[in-house]
Amino acid sequence: MSAESKEDVRARFKARRRKMAGLASSTASRLSAAAAPLLESLPEKSSVACYLSAGTEPDTSDLLAALDAAGHTVLVPVCEPERQLSWCPWTPATELAPGLFPGIPEPVGPRLGAEEVLDLDLLLIPALAADASGTRMGKGGGYYDRFLAQFRAGGGSAPAVAVVHDHEFLPEGGLPADPLDAPVDGVLTPAGFTPVRGTGVYT
Secondary structure: OOOOOHHHHHHHHHHHHHOOOOOHHHHHHHHHHHHHHHHHOOOOOOEEEEOOOOOOOOOOHHHHHHHHHOOOEEEEEEEEHHHEEEEEEEOOOOOEEEOOOOOOEEEOOOOEOHHHOOOOOEEEEEOOEEEOOOOEEOOOOOHHHHHHHHHHHOOOOOOEEEEOOHHHEEOOOOOOOOOOOOOOOEEEEOOEEEEOOOOOOOO
């Protein structure tokens, strides 16, 4: 396990993200291509949750377009008060508006709670870093950890895949973790998709 504290590790990855301003958009086509084998394993007309990238996050624009073109139902997250997530259907024609946080676009339309998306087939979720044991490090708000706990407690069985830049995927045990961290089942980077150990979903 990393000897650094969780907050020190988070601060380090945030600082490196800030230095990527203007470069993240170059990941769009590579990320979509890397996800192709994962998406090909989905049943026809699946329901997939995927985030709308912003700032220096890995660019999901091509990936979202590919999901829609393949006939899948795409749901994107909406940040709600009290650090809760809801989900809204998305297509390339969906209107976007400023959300709870400046700079993070959110769709205009009906919102679904965790109990209404239990039939999802795949979750592609943002992260600052992830390691090969399934530990995911978010930005610190706890939105996705709370959602994944609710989702799994409600019977949702879709695998959760963290999406990070290549250098943010670390070896097993590379990130500090605590009991509230919801593990992921795989990691997607522009270099490819990797199942992680110990989850039993892809391994």
